[in-house]
Amino acid sequence: MIRLTEISKTFDEGHSYAVRDLSLEVRDGETLVLLGSSGCGKTTTLKMVNGLVEPTSGTVCVDGRNVTEHDVLSLRRAIGYVFQGIGLFPHMTIDQNVAIVPRLLGWPPGRRTVRAQEMLSLVELDPATYGRRCPRDLSGGEQQRVGVARALAADPAYLLMDEPFGALDAITRNALQQELLRIKRELGKTIVFVTHDIFEALTLADRIAVMHQGRLEQVGTKREILAEPATGFVKDLFSKPKAQLELLAAQ
């Protein structure tokens, strides 16, 4: 379980807050989507979970322990992270990229290779075809599949995903969303997923946390949020595409 307790983050010594007094719980096995427009603090919140950003105040607990008590490197290796800009290492092959965390964890090379191939198969890339290629030889969708494979390689309990499909075309994005749902069913990971796309949130989420200007507006299941928006902001956010949303929510 991940628990954020009254966390705040300022990058300019208190003149403005990227995240303010945010409390949130991510339950084991659920997919929690942080939804909000750009600059609302959702990515900053995500980065505070694995120590890429340190909260100015408040506490972040992973598995019941404050993040500051964890060895930050071990913590990061134990949490899969899929980056917004994909973030594959351009000088490493696909195999090497996927096996990076196992390598950092000191797995023997043979086991790493086997694992990389399993992971590529999991994200539906043929290991024999893709394993030895360079990231730049892959399409954006293929690269982000590799990004997901890399995040899953060391079998982490948690997966943090920072707008991973934001830069992809609609068809590819949809395919990858379905892939993610399948993987989640197969592996049962706890996922925190950041997006500004309402449809993506509704597609993937067990629960949605809506953020606005650094604050948490509402957290709840899709049905709760659609049926009983807690604030004017949440209501406005979902009102325009409402007809379609109700259709989707009914599924």
Added chain:
Amino acid sequence: MIVRCDKPSTAAWLLSRLLLAGVCCAALTSTVSAADVVRIGSKNFTEQEILGELVAQLIERHTDLRVERKFGLGGTGVCHAALVTGELDIYVEYTGTALLNVLKTDPLSDRDEVFRIVAKAYREQFDLQWLPPMGFNNTYAITVRAGHADEHGWQTIGDLADVAGQLSAGFTAEFMERPDGYPGLRRAYGFDFGQTADLDPGLMYQALADGQVDVICAFATDGRIAAYKLKVLHDDRSFFPPYDAAPVIRHALLHDHPEIRHVLAVLAGTIDDRTMRRLNHTVDELKSTPAKVARDWIESRGAGSPHRTSGRADVTIDGTVSIWAMVAARRAELWQKVFEHFGLTALAMVIAILIGVPTGILIHRHRAAAPLVLSATEIMQTIPSLAMLAFLFAVYGILGATPAVTALVLYALLPIVVNTFTGLKELSPEIIEAADGVGMSGGQRLWMVELPLALPIIVAGIRTSTVWTVGIATLSTYIGAGGLGDFISRGLARNDPRLTLLGAVPAAVMAVILSLAIRLVERHLRQA
């Protein structure tokens, strides 16, 4: 800036092999300092090399000692300091030079008295022994074109007093500064020349003959005075002290090998002004070599049959052969110099990389230190090469590869440090964040991500440095570190463009080849 994901390992291997080859070269050509080696020095003009060869060949012929030649050193200061620190064992010095420049006493004109004073002071102050003078007096000679002198009726230096302001003088760098050079001359005669230019000793005779200057500080024993129809003006105020040439030798060596005194006795009083002028002329104008001239002189004296010949390649008679014939005749020596040069360059580059890359990394990590460190390396770069060499020689107190390589390293640092810093600074923040996000430590991020990605830029910096270093390494000759600069400086000293080219062309070719090789490594690293 993108790196091919499947290439860095092979490229790094190539680069490391290239550098390894260089270090091997450096190791092979580095001088061995064994106990039975006698190191003989000379300054950087023809007469000094001939005298150095005479001493060297006599010792080679008549003793079992191994001789190491460190010729063409950049001036009295370098030679004397090297002798005092034991970097050299013997070189031929002139009494007047010792009196005024080393001991810094007042000028005297009596030859015997000067020798006595100098010999005593050297023994007491430096533990150095003067052997008996060879006979000739290589005084500075204020020299003009014979035709010019006839035209104005000049006989003495004093005759120039009224016209000096309209004359341009070409003096050696050493003469410009020595108390028995231009500064003393101005005081003694009370006039200044209108213009003065620092000239290489090998070039000033030609410059005078061609009318580019009107007055030079010739050496009295130089064969070119007669050959170029020049006239030595009489020193009517007896300003110049006597300059009797004699071998100066470390007392410790003489103590261990007393036979050297006997072997060199053949030089005492046997070379008069005319003989020395002829020997110089044979090298400078007839294009023989110091080694050949020295050998002929020794054999003409019947000074014993050789029981060992010189191990040196420089016994060729250059004569007036074409440059191609010269290359053919000196092939072995040329290769040796090429290896020395490559060795100096590669050793300097390895050290510069080992210092420069970590420095670039450090100032990338501690950004506040970057401006300071970058300015420091930039300032280093603006120090003139010869000044740097002279300074480092003074710091180390030894000749040869150590100060030379140090100088080269200091010059090579800037592009390496700058490119390492820039290469790291300009990496995409997304990649850095990904490295942190997957849980790399600072060191892992550096080795696994930052350095491999910055490598093409770092290698480009190494390439720039390497090209500079090949060029600057030609100056190492002035502190006896060898390399292709030996040919260049000898060519200048003897006014022989063929010799200069023999050094300059291979150096340029080496720079081009290394540049291309490193560019290949770069291309290998970079994606098209």
